[in-house]
Amino acid sequence: MSVIKIRDKQFKVSIPEAEIKTRIKALAAQISKDMEGKNPLFLGVLNGSFIFAADLMREMTIPCEVSFVKLASYQGTISTGKVQEVIGLNEDLTGRTVIIVEDIVDTGRTMKQMMESLGTRRPASLHICTLFVKPSKLEEPIDIDYAAFSIPDDFILGYGLDYDQAGRYLKDVYTIVESKENSMKNIVIFGAPGSGKGTQSDKMIEKYGLNHISTGDVLRSEIKKGTELGMTAKGFIDNGQLIPDDLMVSILASVYDSFGREHKGVIFDGFPRTIPQAEALKQMLNERGDSVAAMIELDVPEDELMKRLILRGQQSGRADDNEETIKKRLVVYHSQTQPLIEWYKKEGVHYHIDGLGELDRIFADICAVIDSI
DSSP states (O other), X not given: OOEEEETTEEEEEEEOHHHHHHHHHHHHHHHHHHTTTSOOEEEEEETTTHHHHHHHHHHOOSOOEEEEEEEEEEETTEXXXXXXXXXXXXXXXXXXXXXXXXXXXXXXXXXXXXXXXXXXXXXXXXXXXXXXXXXGGOOSOOOOSEEEEEOOSOOEEBTTBOXXXXXXXXXXXXXEEOOOTTSOOEEEEEOOTTSSHHHHHHHHHHHHXXXXXXXXXXXXXXXXXXXXXXXXHHHHHHTTOOOOHHHHXXXXXXXXXXXXXXXXXXXXXXXXXXXXXXXXXXXXXXXXXXXXXXXXXXXXXXXXXXXXXXXXXXXXXXXXXXXXXXXHHHHHIIIIITHHHHHHHHHTOEEEEEOSSOHHHHHHHHHXXXXXX
């Protein structure tokens, strides 16, 4: 599950480790080019920058040195605005090229005071290199020479950053999840045929008052009503063609907008099935100021899926619920739609649910996710 609890607060993945390391590598390449022949001294600000400084050093391609100073300006999740030097710097900076390595720059007060203090030691030049900068929070006119990420004014932790000294060990960067009891909760329910999406969707609708968009139901409804979009879709279906993604998203957007702006959220069932569809859905929601709050994956072993679908075929008489057809559907699922799991993990909204077991236990796990977003 992508949401974790650190002390009294919940956090979700904001920037994955792989993306951080890619940016640090590019940052090191730029610094190496700019500082060729200068043997710069990297001055890491403890505690937050220790992982960033170490990874940055490993990517440098020119001779350089490193030292550390410890400052304190945070209590909990709020900056105190006061900077206290805890551990002093002993190196002689006279004539040196110094690069301050910081984990995050928000107000800039810490950096301004540090630059003023180091300036009295007569370095040849002073530079700032930070993993994160919050442009909207800057209060001091400081020049940041190197920044890996510009981020909004959210509290973050992981990759060396902490919440009251906790969470530094996390490999990804997480952002705090505020309580959103009354906010819209759009959910993509995801799983192989027979994983229980329909059953759990019904229970989610009953408890949370969510709307439900099933692509199959929506298409049939639009065609039956004879809407322009429905007739266009029917033309593709009648010719044995797949409905284009942009048309499908337009149909979903029309249904989504019909719920008004005050709805509690929508369960998207059967869409997206591919990464391009997920990207199109994200864009459609972004245009309305909304987003997918959670992609809930119901994970059920394939042998159990076979049992469920064959039993369903026997009970309902559905011709497509036979062993040969089921195997083909599962192959399509694994090859085309399962990559969406990794895509939504990168989005930071993927939640894994064990879909094997008692319905009430599965639903309780889903509720825990919904209540956390």
